[in-house]
Amino acid sequence: MLRVLVQSGPFEMGAEMDRLSAGSDRVGGISVFMGQVRGGPDGLESLTLEHYPGMTEKVLTGLAREAVRRFSLIGCTLIHRVGTLVVGAPIVFVGASSAHRAEALAATNFLIDRLKTGAPFWKCERYQDGRRVWVEAREADDKASALWG
Amino acid sequence: MLRVLVQSGPFEMGAEMDRLSAGSDRVGGISVFMGQVRGGPDGLESLTLEHYPGMTEKVLTGLAREAVRRFSLIGCTLIHRVGTLVVGAPIVFVGASSAHRAEALAATNFLIDRLKTGAPFWKCERYQDGRRVWVEAREADDKASALWG
Amino acid sequence: MAQDVTIFYFAALREQMGRESETVSMPAPSVTVETLVGELRRKDGVMDEVFAASPRLRVAINQTLATFQDTVRPGDELAFFPPMTGG
Amino acid sequence: MAQDVTIFYFAALREQMGRESETVSMPAPSVTVETLVGELRRKDGVMDEVFAASPRLRVAINQTLATFQDTVRPGDELAFFPPMTGG
Numbered sequence: 001m002l003r004v005l006v007q008s009g010p011f012e013m014g015a016e017m018d019r020l021s022a023g024s025d026r027v028g029g030i031s032v033f034m035g036q037v038r039g040g041p042d043g044l045e046s047l048t049l050e051h052y053p054g055m056t057e058k059v060l061t062g063l064a065r066e067a068v069r070r071f072s073l074i075g076c077t078l079i080h081r082v083g084t085l086v087v088g089a090p091i092v093f094v095g096a097s098s099a100h101r102a103e104a105l106a107a108t109n110f111l112i113d114r115l116k117t118g119a120p121f122w123k124c125e126r127y128q129d130g131r132r133v134w135v136e137a138r139e140a141d142d143k144a145s146a147l148w149g
Numbered sequence: 150m151l152r153v154l155v156q157s158g159p160f161e162m163g164a165e166m167d168r169l170s171a172g173s174d175r176v177g178g179i180s181v182f183m184g185q186v187r188g189g190p191d192g193l194e195s196l197t198l199e200h201y202p203g204m205t206e207k208v209l210t211g212l213a214r215e216a217v218r219r220f221s222l223i224g225c226t227l228i229h230r231v232g233t234l235v236v237g238a239p240i241v242f243v244g245a246s247s248a249h250r251a252e253a254l255a256a257t258n259f260l261i262d263r264l265k266t267g268a269p270f271w272k273c274e275r276y277q278d279g280r281r282v283w284v285e286a287r288e289a290d291d292k293a294s295a296l297w298g
Numbered sequence: 299m300a301q302d303v304t305i306f307y308f309a310a311l312r313e314q315m316g317r318e319s320e321t322v323s324m325p326a327p328s329v330t331v332e333t334l335v336g337e338l339r340r341k342d343g344v345m346d347e348v349f350a351a352s353p354r355l356r357v358a359i360n361q362t363l364a365t366f367q368d369t370v371r372p373g374d375e376l377a378f379f380p381p382m383t384g385g
Numbered sequence: 386m387a388q389d390v391t392i393f394y395f396a397a398l399r400e401q402m403g404r405e406s407e408t409v410s411m412p413a414p415s416v417t418v419e420t421l422v423g424e425l426r427r428k429d430g431v432m433d434e435v436f437a438a439s440p441r442l443r444v445a446i447n448q449t450l451a452t453f454q455d456t457v458r459p460g461d462e463l464a465f466f467p468p469m470t471g472g
Binding site: 012013014015017018021022025026027028029030031032033034035036037038039040087088090099101102104105108109112144 | 161162163164166167170171174175176177178179180181182183184185186187188189236237239248250251253254257258261293
């Protein structure tokens, strides 16, 4: 079961996990990653996530399908928020369920690595002093994604 | 923040994730693994989990502390159920929060690998035809645990 | 009209270009992204300056990642943007 | 009493032994697990048979994993069990 959502509102983590868990009695393991806006001493206030409507959904659905095939997943959920999100707010939910733990864990790693550099999202940071800064792509993220071949 | 629980009752996945998420505004990523009783064509009905009260809590707390140190975690949650659990029931919840995604993801892998072979739990399967079978330790699990050094 | 392509700009590039989309005419019925961009930059000083300052720009044709050597055809939807930073 | 150790058995081993715990007397104030087990097996036919059939048994001393070469002292809590299968 594929579940791909791009939305401005929050998602309910418990409900999303339950959905993965209840999908089939063949599920033995569920792995989930959730990314949220990280605060810090630099005074970050919020992130604004811009995306490419249409292409985003296509890319995420393609990624989820690839993960299901590659890791024999039973269920796969990708939820990515867009718009302005304050420190502490959830940004992304990646979930995978499979018969055995290794596949679900590997799929979650794969999905978040690919999401970082392969889906048309861009983050603009806003600081307490009013500065706006577009987040630069990190070379480490490109490398992590490339490792999956 | 360490949270270690051994209990017969279920856990609430949403609440556990929220706890990891809300622990600090320095949290950027939360990784979670949940294991549940896997059904299948062999007619498994339930698992009964036996443990060594006292030692279990000591081992799990030690594991959580090691993960926090090794992966610079902000929060770490380990919940393991004991007693009789039917197909589809959650068995174990492993959660880690950190500033960056790589640490939380690695910690979750580490914790579940170590839990499989290093904590005093034993599973006894019960099948629809009444058979009871103690689960044998898998060599693959020993190897996965040993890889963490 | 049948000779037109739509172009979208995203994120920092959108702000630098001062617009989020535009429709342009094809110089020929089938050209590479590189050729089309070269043509547009010759006629548009802002675009020339912005693209020169953005060496890592990505391109998508019809909502699929592409390269500057791929072919653009009339009616295509083109998009230019900086490296993506999702997740 | 001060010479006693408590022993717990878990899982399949507990069922095979037909008991989950017992208190035994130390043959000396300080012996290895191996020596103690040897002593107990000489006196207990069930234990001898069960331990002979369980080559991969684990041992914990005072709720910490140990080896059969580690030392047992009076008052210690010993536990024997099959390889663990948690998670």
